[in-house]
Amino acid sequence: MQFSLNDFLIAVSFALDFVEMDRLGMQSNHGKRTAYLTLCIARRLDLSEEEVYDAAALSILHDNGLSESSLYEQLPQEWNHAVTRFEGSRGHCVIGEKNVKDYPFLTEPEGVILYHHERYDGNGFFGLKGDEIPLISLIIAAADSFENYFKYAGGDYSHEKVLEWVNSCEAGMVSPQLAAILHQMAEDQSVWENLSNDRIEPALDALVPSFEMEVPLDKIRQVTGVFSRIVDSKSSFTRRHSKGLAEKAARMAEYYKKGQEETARLVIAADLHDLGKLAVPNSILDVPRALTPEEFETVKRHVYYTRVALENIRGFEDITEWAANHHEKLNGKGYPFGKTGDELDFNSRLMGCLDVYQALTEDRPYRKGMAHSQAIKVLSDMAKNGFVDNSITKDIDQAFGFVI
Ligand SMILES: [Fe+2]
Ligand SMILES: [Fe+2]
Numbered sequence: 001m002q003f004s005l006n007d008f009l010i011a012v013s014f015a016l017d018f019v020e021m022d023r024l025g026m027q028s029n030h031g032k033r034t035a036y037l038t039l040c041i042a043r044r045l046d047l048s049e050e051e052v053y054d055a056a057a058l059s060i061l062h063d064n065g066l067s068e069s070s071l072y073e074q075l076p077q078e079w080n081h082a083v084t085r086f087e088g089s090r091g092h093c094v095i096g097e098k099n100v101k102d103y104p105f106l107t108e109p110e111g112v113i114l115y116h117h118e119r120y121d122g123n124g125f126f127g128l129k130g131d132e133i134p135l136i137s138l139i140i141a142a143a144d145s146f147e148n149y150f151k152y153a154g155g156d157y158s159h160e161k162v163l164e165w166v167n168s169c170e171a172g173m174v175s176p177q178l179a180a181i182l183h184q185m186a187e188d189q190s191v192w193e194n195l196s197n198d199r200i201e202p203a204l205d206a207l208v209p210s211f212e213m214e215v216p217l218d219k220i221r222q223v224t225g226v227f228s229r230i231v232d233s234k235s236s237f238t239r240r241h242s243k244g245l246a247e248k249a250a251r252m253a254e255y256y257k258k259g260q261e262e263t264a265r266l267v268i269a270a271d272l273h274d275l276g277k278l279a280v281p282n283s284i285l286d287v288p289r290a291l292t293p294e295e296f297e298t299v300k301r302h303v304y305y306t307r308v309a310l311e312n313i314r315g316f317e318d319i320t321e322w323a324a325n326h327h328e329k330l331n332g333k334g335y336p337f338g339k340t341g342d343e344l345d346f347n348s349r350l351m352g353c354l355d356v357y358q359a360l361t362e363d364r365p366y367r368k369g370m371a372h373s374q375a376i377k378v379l380s381d382m383a384k385n386g387f388v389d390n391s392i393t394k395d396i397d398q399a400f401g402f403v404i
């Protein structure tokens with residue numbers, strides 16, 4: 001399939017940005033701004049297009065490990081200042097590096113996310129210094145520090161403030177070569193004007209090399225698998241939810257003897273179905289009690305965010321439907337649109353049924369997962385009342401009855 005990995009990343013990056021907003025109180029577009037500045041620096045170095053392309057992906061993904069909720073549980077309570085919590089944790093570097101290990105980069109970069117908080121003078125989390133640190137890590141560290149710096153300087157990108165930030169980077173964070181580039185950039189007003197929320201996206205698009213290539217669906221699956229892990233790691237309540245749904249979607253595709261291509265598309269839809277949950281604060285996702293009506297309204301938005309993230313990706317039209325319809329019900333009582341049976345194709349119905357089955361059978365910290373027969377009983381009752389597809393429920397019973 002003709003596909004641009006970075007177009008995909010830019011499309012879903014707002015979901016990652018939400019994690020930073022939730023965790024760090026960052027403003028929106030943090031990932032895009034960090035990627036844009038990374039590319040402004042990378043473009044001034046003698047790098048190949050492939051290296052620049054990977055630098056874009058790595059900078060968008062640099063803080064993907066932040067969604068790991070257990071990191072925050074381990075930090076002392078008194079560290080309630082968002083940036084202190086963030087800087088105080090090397091865990092997000094380790095988890096972030098691990099999450100992207102299957103990502104199909106063009107240049108096999110190693111350790112870039114792991115070392116994105118290292119400093120040239122050796123005062124980073126891991127104590128690497130100078131040329132021991134991957135170049136792209138140092139660039140991302142500088143770009144990332146811009147966001148922190150200006151958040152507290154009130155987002156005023158005046159020449160004087162930009163120079164202040166460049167000097168702060170020069171004092172140990174970056175190499176003399178990068179410091180010289182930052183000084184050059186400080187004199188180029190267009191760099192700073194492009195950072196506003198309404199200009200950042202086209203500015204970033206213009207800097208990313210366009211490699212639209214024939215990408216096999218199994219490679220795209222490697223990327224969506226990364227996102228599935230990021231989503232699952234956001235909340236300890238649903239630690240295996242997307243992974244479990246993808247496995248079950250693959251099993252049902254086999255049951256229905258679907259071809260390789262449709263199977264891969266179904267699995268990709270399962271990987272991404274709850275992507276929008278990245279935009280729901282953990283303070284709501286992690287409450288071990290029934291949600292208040294207001295909280296439930298917020299949680300319901302996740303499917304809408306899933307749709308918004310996926311619908312502009314060329315070639316993902318059917319995947320978007322199957323992923324974003326998973327809470328719609330045949331009787332029109334689902335969300336977000338209240339679609340009815342005649343608006344839901346077979347794979348959307350299948351995803352809806354499987355999502356319920358997966359949720360019922362998985363263990364949560366506050367309850368054991370249901371046995372297969374109990375879960376089928378719940379699904380059958382829902383089918384009787386017109387919520388989910390009755391024949392698909394029977395097929396799920398057949399397909400999983402003896403294996404679970
Ligand atoms: Fe970070
Ligand atoms: Fe960051």
Ligand SMILES: [Fe+2]
Binds near residue numbers: 273
């Ligand atoms: Fe969902």
Ligand SMILES: [Fe+2]
Binds near residue numbers: 273274
């Ligand atoms: Fe789900």
